[in-house]
Amino acid sequence: MNSKNNNIIHIPYGGYKNETSINGVTIRQLTEKKGLDILHHRLGDGNRWAVGPIAGWDGLEFVYILKGSLSWKEKDTLKIASIGDHLIMDPILEDTLFKAIGETEFLYISSDSMYDSVDEQVKEYMDLAVTVEEKDGYTADHCSRIKDLSMKVGEVMGLSSEAMLELNFGSFLHDIGKTKVPDRILNKPGKLSIEEYEEMKLHTIYGATLLKKTGIPILEKASTIVEQHHERYNGTGYPKGLKGDDISFLANIVAVIDSFDAMTSVRVYSQGRPLESALEEIKKERGRLFHPEVVDAFLFIQKKGEL
Numbered sequence: 609m610n611s612k613n614n615n616i617i618h619i620p621y622g623g624y625k626n627e628t629s630i631n632g633v634t635i636r637q638l639t640e641k642k643g644l645d646i647l648h649h650r651l652g653d654g655n656r657w658a659v660g661p662i663a664g665w666d667g668l669e670f671v672y673i674l675k676g677s678l679s680w681k682e683k684d685t686l687k688i689a690s691i692g693d694h695l696i697m698d699p700i701l702e703d704t705l706f707k708a709i710g711e712t713e714f715l716y717i718s719s720d721s722m723y724d725s726v727d728e729q730v731k732e733y734m735d736l737a738v739t740v741e742e743k744d745g746y747t748a749d750h751c752s753r754i755k756d757l758s759m760k761v762g763e764v765m766g767l768s769s770e771a772m773l774e775l776n777f778g779s780f781l782h783d784i785g786k787t788k789v790p791d792r793i794l795n796k797p798g799k800l801s802i803e804e805y806e807e808m809k810l811h812t813i814y815g816a817t818l819l820k821k822t823g824i825p826i827l828e829k830a831s832t833i834v835e836q837h838h839e840r841y842n843g844t845g846y847p848k849g850l851k852g853d854d855i856s857f858l859a860n861i862v863a864v865i866d867s868f869d870a871m872t873s874v875r876v877y878s879q880g881r882p883l884e885s886a887l888e889e890i891k892k893e894r895g896r897l898f899h900p901e902v903v904d905a906f907l908f909i910q911k912k913g914e915l
């Protein structure tokens with residue numbers, strides 16, 4: 609229920625027209641005028657939120673922590689801001705990825721409204737990716753699972769904020785090109801014919817093209833992961849048969865995670881393999897299909913019980 613008294617406005621979550629919720633991050637636009645944008649953000653424990661420079665934009669960005677803490681990496685130093693702390697980015701110079709420690713809330717004030725343009729556009733693409741996971745016979749949360757595990761691997765490998773941000777979007781959107789693959793191929797319960805398989809393979813190129821067309825720098829960067837997530841370390845993958853270091857390191861991460869998830873998930877045409885058997889397969893392909901360092905990081909996460 610909305611109420612308005614003496615200029616105090618109380619609107620419960622879900623009551624805002626401009627409220628976006630995806631991947632454990634809820635953003636609501638409290639007010640906006642002449643470009644000034646005031647947003648409330650709420651992140652579940654461990655969820656991430658990012659800011660980055662946009663060409664031609666040099667506004668002020670201000671964050672004030674209301675609850676919990678945010679951690680991020682600046683060069684190689686880990687920084688933490690907690691309740692009552694504030695951050696000023698004037699303007700933001702590099703991609704920064706924040707992670708919530710405990711349930712975290714903060715006010716985000718920007719001197720130039722980005723809410724409608726970038727956030728909405730990115731959300732549109734994320735929604736599109738989620739429609740793919742349903743069409744593709746996966747249970748819900750496939751995209752989120754791939755993203756969460758990819759980010760864990762990236763964290764273990766000590767990736768930069770910029771790389772983590774690219775991985776965040778690239779992993780979530782890896783199969784977005786399947787929106788262009790006909791349903792009769794996506795939903796076919798049996799084996800695909802050679803022609804159908806060739807069409808299916810094109811989802812890598814379709815996805816990369818979609819992201820490049822957005823004009824959003826981070827999605828343009830992430831298009832490489834999307835294009836290469838089926839490339840394999842020994843050159844037996846697709847679409848280009850790239851080998852070893854010619855494959856984007858971030859795409860190697862998504863390749864391992866996506867393969868593991870495909871093996872263990874229940875799909876329209878398969879029951880899903882037991883965890884142990886899938887792990888054996890990943891180990892067996894270390895240095896063959898999969899990048900050895902990525903496999904090591906993945907197994908490290910598994911040993912910690914975080915799969």
Ligand SMILES: [Fe+2]
Pocket residue numbers: 782783811837838
């Ligand atoms: Fe794929």
